[in-house]
Each structure stands twice: as structure tokens, then as C-alpha cells.
Amino acid sequence: MEDQYKIYVVVAVLSIILIGIAAYMFAIERKLTKLEARIDDSNN
Amino acid sequence: MITEIKALFIKDLQLELKQKYAINSIVLYVLSTVFVAYLSYKGNIDATSWNVMFWIILLFAAVNATSKSFVQERPSRHLYYYTMAAPQSVIIAKILYNSLMMILIAIITFVVFQLFLGNMIVGNALFFAGLILGALGFASTLTMVAAIASRSDNNFALMAVLSFPLMLPFLLSLIKLSNIALQTSEFTAEAMKLLGMTFGLNLIVIMLSYLLFPYLWKE
């Protein structure tokens, strides 16, 4: 592989990390939504 | 409103004249710190240190002088003012009174500096313009911070923590300004910019205090 293309490996790694973190944050949000729903239930 | 401000201002003044506590303690504080500076510099102090010492001593004197603004009287007294006067009048009167005190303290500090550490100023007009604007800025910021700190249980410790970062814009531009005054007697473009900046900050702080103090005052 030529030198100037090696940077794409770094770009790929960083992109995967970012997507991973985003997916994780969405998962946390889903959990929060469930908790909020339970709070609403117990209030009624 | 004007009459209220006047009455509250005169009340503060009479209280101070009767007790003479604040001004005496500040004079003693300034004297002792400047004397320590004099002893440790052994009389040959350079202009930069002179400048920094001056403003730092003035800063601490200001914090000491204003921290009692809202706690020296009993809470029942405050309730009485609360029912008698608009909160805006209370804060304006306090700012005016503290400004008077600060100008007095600034002049005292300046005189004591003359006695012990000598006069280093070249541009007198510029320096005093900065000193007056700075005194007003210290007074207005610290009055508001004293009002905030008085709402907590730990007034004196909080006063320092809350006020120092808020004072820094003032302090930085004032130190720069008097640095110019230590070198030249001209009102340079840079000096005018700094004067304008200090004046603008003053306006912002006083306006914010005027608008926000009513929320602190109601109990």
C-alpha cells in the first residue's frame, strides 16, 4: 500500500469508533425511555 | 425611587460613621500589607511589581470591605427594608455606597504606596482614570457577589471563590492600563481601548445587578 493511502486506515478506525459510540448512546437513550415509561406508569 | 436610594445611602453612611469599623480595618489592612511589601522589597521595587502589588492589595481590600454588605444588619432589618423599598433602590444604594467606599480605599492605598514604595507613575491622568473606573467596577461586581453569597450559609468563604473569577476581566484590563500609565503620560490608542472596555464592563455589571437583584432579595 502506498504511503498516502495509509491514512485511510486511521480514518476507518476513527469512523468505526464514532459510530460505535453513537450506537451506544442510542442504546442508553432507549433504556432511559423505558425507565421514564415505568415512572409514568407508577404515577398513574 | 430617588428618595429611597438617598435614604438608604445615608443610612449606610451613618451606620459606618457611627461604627467606623469598615474603614479602620481597611486602613490597617492596607498599611500592614504594604509594610510587608516594603520590608520584603527593601525599597527597590520595579515598576511591574509595584503595579501588580498595588492592584492585588486593592483587590483584597475591596473583597474585605464589601463582604459584609448584606450581612452586617440583622435579617429582621432586611425584612423591614424589603417592605419599605423597591429592591432596585436597595441595590443601587448599596452600589453607590460601596463605590464611595472603594474610591476612598483606592485613594488610601495609593497614598500608603506613595509613603512606602514611592511613586512610579508617569501618566497621572491615565492612572487615576483607571483607578476611578476600577474602583467603580470592583464595587459594583462585589456588591452583587456579596448579595449572592449572603444567601448561603457560608458567606465569607464563598465571597472569595465567587468574586475572584468574576473580577478578573476588570483586574486584567486595569493592570494593563496602569502598566501603560507607568511608561507614558499619553492616552495611547491601547489605553483608550482598555478604558472603554472597563467602562463597558461597568455598565454590563450594573445593568445585570439592577435586573437580577430583585430575584435575590425576595425571601
Next chain:
Amino acid sequence: MKNNWWKILSILLLLYAIIYGFIVEIPDSNIGDTLRNVFYHVGMWFAMLGVMFTGFVNSLKFLSKGDMYNDLKANQSVLVGVFFGLLGIITGMVWAEFTWGEPWANDPHLNGAAVSLLVYFAYLILRSAIPDEEKRARVSAVYNIFAFVILIVFVGILPRLSNDTLHPGSGDGNPAFGDMDAQMRYVFYPALIGWIMLSQWVLQIRTRSKVIEEFIEEKELNL
């Protein structure tokens, strides 16, 4: 997913910034490839400004309406803002070590950033010093409004007035990024928007979990 489109957009913008940020041609300068840091480091400051602004708005809302939710959100905004501010300082120090040879160059931008963080630390201390909830909310809202104005003075006005800053472009009114060519701007502005939205997202998660926490604590008190 209806209200979540901006979160996806934020991730897409950041992906674009990461991919294109490494590939875009940058002008030749003495700091070389480290110039690419500008897409990520400056983003931290804008993220901080964004959430601090949210905190400011919530403090104003609290003072006018008295809803405790606004107080909670203002508090969380400051916590998230301080986090991004610290990231900005740390990344700045790493970058400064390479370009200016020391982690803490005496520069108005750096000092302003440090002091505005101090102001917000003072906010957090003030909160912990007042036990009564209603009073704490009111007093800290007042201080937060003060703090935001000082923050604007520090990052927006003071650096532009001083002539001795190391950051580029302080003369032409744009404090941190004066001489950026068009190519870079195509990456820079989307990156900023992406970071700002990401910090709002973090703030939203923090606020929601804090609301749940408060609810549970109240429950436990009543048991």
C-alpha cells in the same frame, strides 16, 4: 425516531469531519498536519459554548417561571459544559506543546478559557453551599446568568482586544480561525455544528437520567 433526526445528523456531520478532515488539502504552514486539529479542538469550545448557552436560557426561564426542571437542566448544562471545556483545555495543551513548545503558552485565549472554567466551578460550589432547594435554584440562576456574560466577555471580547495573542486571526474579528481557506471551511463549519449537536445530545441524556434519579430519591423519602 421522530425527534432523533438531529442526533443522526450530528453523527453524520462528525463522520464527515473525521473522514474529510484527514483527507482535505490544507495550506502549507509551519505547523503542518497538526492544523487538522482545528476541526476537533475548536469543536470542544463551541460545544461548551452551546451547552452553556442552554444553561443560560434555562436560568432565565427559571427566574421568569420558577419551574424546578429548568434549574435541574441549567445545573446539568454547566456540568456538561465544564466537561467539554476541560477536553478543550487538554487537547489545546497537547497541540500547544507541539506548536509553541510549551503546554501553557501565556495567551489570552488560554487564560480566558481557564478563568471561565473557574467561574463555572464557583457555580458548582455555590450550589453545594445552599441547602434549601428553592433558594439554591434562585441564587444559582442569578450567578449562572452572570457567569455566562463573563464567559462571553472572556472568549468573545477580551482576546480580540489584545494584540499579543498566539492564536491566528485575532485582528480580523474572527478570534480563533482567521486564515482558513475555503476548502478547510467546508470541513470546519459542519464539524462545529456536529460537535454542538453532540454536546446537546449528551446534555439531554444527563438531564433525563437526573430527572429519573430525582424521582427515585423522592420515592425513597416517602417510603
